[in-house]
Amino acid sequence: MLEFQDVRRSFTVRGGVFGHAQGEVHAVAGVSLVVRRGETLGLVGESGCGKSTLGRMAVGLLAPTSGRVLFEGQALPAPGARGETGARGRLQMVFQDPFSSLNPRMRIGAAVGEPLLAERLSRREREERVNAMLARVGLAPEHARRYPHEFSGGQRQRVAIARALVTRPDLVVCDEAVSALDASIQAQVLNLLRDAQETFGLAYLFISHDLGVVGHMSDRVAVMYLGRILELAPRAALFREPAHPYTRALLAAAPALRAAARRSAPALSGEPPSPFAPPEGCAFHPRCPEAMPRCRTAPAPALLEIAPERRVACHLF
Ligand code: SF4
Numbered sequence: 001m002l003e004f005q006d007v008r009r010s011f012t013v014r015g016g017v018f019g020h021a022q023g024e025v026h027a028v029a030g031v032s033l034v035v036r037r038g039e040t041l042g043l044v045g046e047s048g049c050g051k052s053t054l055g056r057m058a059v060g061l062l063a064p065t066s067g068r069v070l071f072e073g074q075a076l077p078a079p080g081a082r083g084e085t086g087a088r089g090r091l092q093m094v095f096q097d098p099f100s101s102l103n104p105r106m107r108i109g110a111a112v113g114e115p116l117l118a119e120r121l122s123r124r125e126r127e128e129r130v131n132a133m134l135a136r137v138g139l140a141p142e143h144a145r146r147y148p149h150e151f152s153g154g155q156r157q158r159v160a161i162a163r164a165l166v167t168r169p170d171l172v173v174c175d176e177a178v179s180a181l182d183a184s185i186q187a188q189v190l191n192l193l194r195d196a197q198e199t200f201g202l203a204y205l206f207i208s209h210d211l212g213v214v215g216h217m218s219d220r221v222a223v224m225y226l227g228r229i230l231e232l233a234p235r236a237a238l239f240r241e242p243a244h245p246y247t248r249a250l251l252a253a254a255p256a257l258r259a260a261a262r263r264s265a266p267a268l269s270g271e272p273p274s275p276f277a278p279p280e281g282c283a284f285h286p287r288c289p290e291a292m293p294r295c296r297t298a299p300a301p302a303l304l305e306i307a308p309e310r311r312v313a314c315h316l317f
Contacts, residue, residue, distance in 0.1 A: 001036060001171065002091075004031050004069055006067040007064045009057060011025045011027060025275045025276050026278070029228050029278075033229060036203065037201075038201050040206050041220050042206045043208075043214075045225055049225055055173040058173050059171075060077060062079060063079055071171075089115065090171065091170070091173070092164035092165070092167065093164065094177045095175055095177070098153070099156055108144050108147070109143075111159065111163055113126045115163060158189070161177075161193065168200060171203045172203075174193065176209070177189070177193075190213070190217060221234075221235050226275055226278050226284075228300065230244045230312070230314070233309065237309070239251070243312045244313070245288050245316070246268075253268045268287065270287050281295050282296075282301055282313075282314070282315065
């Protein structure tokens with residue numbers, strides 16, 4: 001349904017008194033990936049690995065520097081392009097901080113109903129759709145008259161989900177959607193997302209730094225590091241038998257996860273290198289316990305199929 005074809009995205013870094021360009025950060029450095037209809041594709045990686053940039057490109061909020069993002073075979077319109085709203089309504093996003101993604105001066109009913117304005121419904125039809133969606137996320141019709149500051153964090157995230165679902169999208173990008181919530185509220189919101197998926201048949205691109213949350217939600221998992229996908233596998237296979245040294249280290253560092261990798265891989269140490277000056281060769285080599293001389297000198301390994309449905313980017317394979 002959604003396809004990234006060798007997508008790259010760079011940002012110019014500016015500095016000094018005159019804001020001169022000082023270089024380029026390659027936030028996404030050549031990603032090819034497919035999100036299938038009705039599935040949850042988890043995207044996991046440490047902070048700054050480019051997963052949020054990829055999520056924004058998935059819904060057309062950000063254009064790739066090169067490569068293409070296709071929705072049902074058609075390239076997404078450029079951000080801000082007029083006249084094309086069809087794909088946009090079918091691609092929605094839920095952010096980590098619902099407080100900053102909701103207008104503090106807009107009542108909840110108006111905020112949830114705003115994406116419906118493009119559908120030219122009557123006011124009554126719009127209110128019915130909004131109230132039905134509020135009920136689905138566990139809120140009452142009277143909540144529609146309140147403002148965002150009158151809600152708890154968990155309730156605000158429910159509002160953000162209602163706003164994302166009200167247009168009946170095909171794909172929702174959840175970018176760290178439960179990271180700011182307490183564990184018990186997290187579980188409620190994750191269950192809500194799963195219920196909505198069963199009801200509406202939608203797909204999620206579920207972005208998180210938390211492998212436990214990604215494992216709970218996903219059918220397949222993509223592991224991202226410094227702008228590239230290092231491993232892509234069905235959830236069960238990835239947790240049972242992680243292949244890439246980075247995936248093994250991530251699993252070893254997650255105390256709540258039972259994984260064979262915990263016995264055989266050291267936990268991840270050190271910080272990821274700066275995307276401003278990524279290492280030559282395999283970008284993971286400065287932290288990889290299995291690095292070989294060619295990992296530093298050969299071009300970055302490509303993401304290759306090692307078994308049906310399994311891809312890994314590592315010279316060991
Ligand atoms: Fe480690 Fe080399 Fe594989 Fe990179 S290519 S993950 S450095 S073994």
